[in-house]
Amino acid sequence: MSEGIWNRMQRIDRRVLYWILFVGLMIPFIRPIGLPIAIKSSTRDLYEELRQVEEGEVAVLSISSGVSAWAECLPSMVACMKVLVQQNAKIIGWTTFIDGPLTWDKIVSLVPGLEEYTYGEDYVWFGYFAGAETGVAQLASDIRSVFTADYYGTPIDELQIMKDVNDVHDIKLVLSSDTGDACDYYIRQWHTPYGTPVAEVGIAMQGSAYMPHYRAGILFGMSVGVRGGAEMEKLINEPGNATVSMDAINISHIMLVIVVVLSNVGYIMTRGKR
């Protein structure tokens, strides 16, 4: 009898697990939890460095994450943009993803301060460039050799913001939002040879991948996943989507730990009998 229970604990049908998770994720919709969020040093460093950007300095937002990563990356990107706008920084955006323009449009729509910014003078969007790391290396060397016009076809020399911006030396810092290894491109091609400060705004998985770089001082800050977004929202005192999503993170993570513990209890109890 008891052996049956232990065995069943190890063999819960995956459809049952899906339903358990689905129902669990509904709980915050009915009754929000809203647990306090502690701020990690990596996110605080990101925020503090952005606050050091002075008026007129140029920051690059490199988007290498698709729309599928909006839940994880977008809140933090929006928060970072809000800080840059507060600092009256000039912002240049480009992407290595084909759906990067969608993400850029979304960010622009979610940052109210950009309304007071003038396109072409205070911020500009260049859109997609091919070549991945080679493209990033060439941007460091000569932006005009990669982009001759912005996303909307305005020649680069007619853009006021680009008047004194030619290469990596004219950029204050880079925010790389990615779901893969695009941040490595900036580390290798911008930070290592030229010392440009680089920060990562990535999905949760990248927390461990980029932690060595952050700990070594190569990245000045990191915002990792939804949690990073929620921390950034807390730092700018504007709770948003990431803060709301933290309830789902709480539920899903604790449920995952519970089912893993259950399966292991069943496994340990039946191990001697196999």
Next chain:
Amino acid sequence: MIVEFFFDIPALASTADMLRTWVIIISTMALALGAVNIMRVHWKYIKRREPGHWTYSICLITVFAVLTILGLINLKNPMVNPVYKWMFENVYTSLGQTLYAITGFYIFSAAYRAFRARNSDAAILLIAGCLVLLTNAPIGEVIWGQIPVIGTWVLEIGETPAMRTFLMTAAFGLLAYGFRTLIGKERGFYGEVAGGE
């Protein structure tokens, strides 16, 4: 380009600039080539009525054609075209986010099946994984105030040296692979067995 990375020689820098620009141009052309290849492959599926493929191929070619035509109408900024914008915002974005969200369910099920303390190594991995998971969620701190402390330690002190070792090893491996490729010893990318003649 390797030499240009280490030495500030203007002549080398301009040559490297030119080479990088070539790569960008070739990469851009490769996108067009990729698009043509996708059409070719899926057209074949439709012609052969390939079981399990051809209906999806029709969908792919139709959507590809519609988006290409709409994109070409407003070449400078396709997003001003309401149909193009609608398709991206209500089809592509929704599908992309749904697919990504579904992986959460798969991971939930996969973790349940795979995370077993079959030996001491697996047990350590399991405990560390659970601690890092609970560190990422504020509920971990509610359960026990020391969970974030231990989880952060695991992530920053425990994991970092291992990840650094992995990164350094991979970098040296890549250097060796690149060098072997340059001297013609590595031909795996030609489809040959590595080291084969």
